[in-house]
Amino acid sequence: MLKQQRLAEVLLARKAVHSEREAFVIVTEGRVYVNGQKAISPGQTVSDSDVIEVRAGREFVGRGAQKLDAALREFNIDVRGAVCADVGAATGGFTEVLLKHGAAKVYAIDTGRGKLDLKLRQDPRVVVMEETNVLAMPPLPELVGLISIDVSLTSLRFVLPKILPWLSRGGSVVALFKPQYEVEDKSLLEHGILRDVAARAKLVGAFRTWLKEHGWRELGFMESPIRGSEGNVEYLWHLVSV
Missing domain, CATH: 3.10.290.10 (RNA-binding S4 domain)
Incomplete structure (x- = not known):
């Protein structure tokens, strides 16, 4: 038997x-x-x-890491030896990508507590900044060469002005644009998902105009290779201050 x-x-x-x-x-x-x-x-x-x-394990600690990994490759961004900041770090997917691409240090910033993966928490290259709201925090102790942004429930229109002073000369931002948090008319959302293609295109156009009006120059733009956790189409912007 x-x-x-x-x-x-x-x-x-x-x-x-x-x-x-x-x-x-x-x-x-x-x-x-x-x-x-x-x-x-x-x-x-x-x-x-x-x-x-x-079978083989996951390449990164968080599924969303694929978004930044694709952006760094698509936009040809070199972070080797750079000091970076990851706004909205959560489990640390973006932080891990930055380290794997050669970043010397990453400030992992998140409003939550205890979410960052243990291996990143123990990595000496990671400065863990939990329970920290980017909209209310003081400046970082040093300037950074790249800032990645992946935040929820908050428009990038509020986040970008706050992180602008953190950038070193020649520094840039890779920001994840989430239409579901940028749309004002919430009636367009179906269970939190913005399915209307025309509405998404309009939001992208409006944000592109906002960027120009607020001193940002677009170096690159792409649709995220994977959707958000709820199924939303998202986009990635590579930006510098002008």
């Missing part, structure tokens, strides 16, 4: 994970397969005859 065990127990026994918690994480990330099928739960029953695979 074939022995029946919980999937998490098998993963531990095979030293594929170090704890039940890690087993839960890799299963929920969709990285574990049983007989070629994605595992449903770390508690599901498997037998000795089942073929269990653990």
